[in-house]
Ligand SMILES: NC(=O)c1ccc[n+]([C@@H]2O[C@H](COP(=O)([O-])OP(=O)(O)OC[C@H]3O[C@@H](n4cnc5c(N)ncnc54)[C@H](O)[C@@H]3O)[C@@H](O)[C@H]2O)c1
């Protein structure tokens with residue numbers, strides 16, 4: 493039987509497929525390639541180009557393949573865009589997940605692990621954040637992810653579906669092989685943006701606000717390596733296969749770094765001075781997001797391996813230096 497990875501041509505999905513294949517699992521990837529790349533899909537995975545909102549295409553896939561569980565990354569995930577075009581997020585994230593769950597129920601596939609986000613919490617009431625803390629998203633993206641979690645919960649009560657929601661903090665880094673890495677266009681994430689400077693693609697990095705109540709005034713985030721995230725998906729799926737109940741887990745390193753500290757690490761990793769300019773705050777940015785991932789460690793046995801920021805940034809740099817245009821051939 494195979495694992496179906498939706499969004500397996502994207503950043504976190506492609507890394508998860510590599511880990512699944514390395515673990516000897518059969519993998520089917522489905523992706524509409526709206527932000528993903530066929531070249532990111534492991535050659536041993538079977539690939540379907542489809543949109544999860546297309547029920548007919550999903551039916552064809554579920555009829556053709558023997559699927560034992562689903563890992564669902566397929567979503568739109570840009571915070572800023574979700575504020576200017578919220579209906580795109582309701583359509584792709586909520587409607588897409590609704591069609592997927594309808595197809596899963598119809599075809600008797602009853603296990604799903606899916607990408608949620610730290611954005612589900614909004615401005616945290618305390619750090620480190622526990623899964624039981626208040627969820628009050630400050631942007632439409634986080635709202636749709638929280639609504640996806642709630643949709644799973646109701647579908648579970650009615651149809652016996654079992655789910656794990658993984659609330660990631662800041663995904664970063666690249667595969668140790670150097671074959672795949674982060675390639676978003678436009679890029680909005682801090683570490684790849686910083687690395688565009690030593691790659692000659694940007695003159696300086698803008699620091700969005702230096703007047704936050706943090707040690708150097710810049711925002712604090714919890715950076716977690718994409719391969720550690722990938723491993724958590726495998727553990728979560730195995731947990732469901734062994735009869736584990738519906739659950740929600742934070743995934744982060746439990747350590748926060750300011751934007752300024754991340755830039756300093758990138759300077760030391762790349763040997764480039766990386767000029768930084770203070771810019772206005774970015775709307776909707778909480779001052780500080782740090783995960784408590786103790787529950788994932790205790791229940792899933794998850795143990796992040798790349799818990800050191802210089803190592804994480806070095807893995808990202810190895811990828812960006814050798815693939816300055818991502819998966820696009822120029
Ligand atoms: N990158 C992060 O820091 C982060 C943090 C928290 C949560 N997440 C979530 O993790 C997931 C993966 O994020 P990512 O950074 O790898 O994003 P990504 O954009 O690189 O990957 C998403 C993949 O899903 C595909 N996709 C999107 N809509 C689809 C649809 N309707 N049908 C079929 N395929 C579709 C895209 O083509 C892409 O390959 C997303 O759900 C995102 O919301 C990401």
Ligand SMILES: O=c1ccn([C@@H]2O[C@H](COP(=O)(O)OP(=O)(O)O[C@H]3O[C@H](CO)[C@H](O)[C@H](O)[C@H]3O)[C@@H](O)[C@H]2O)c(=O)[nH]1
Nearest residue numbers: 609610611661662680681682685698699700711751774777
């Ligand atoms: O050019 C930049 C880009 C980012 N930042 C700052 O760097 C920090 C990290 O920003 P990212 O855009 O890399 O990541 P976010 O924390 O905003 O968001 C990420 O993590 C969230 C959960 O924590 C969501 O899941 C979201 O999808 C994902 O992009 C923020 O303080 C941001 O203001 C800058 O100063 N300059």
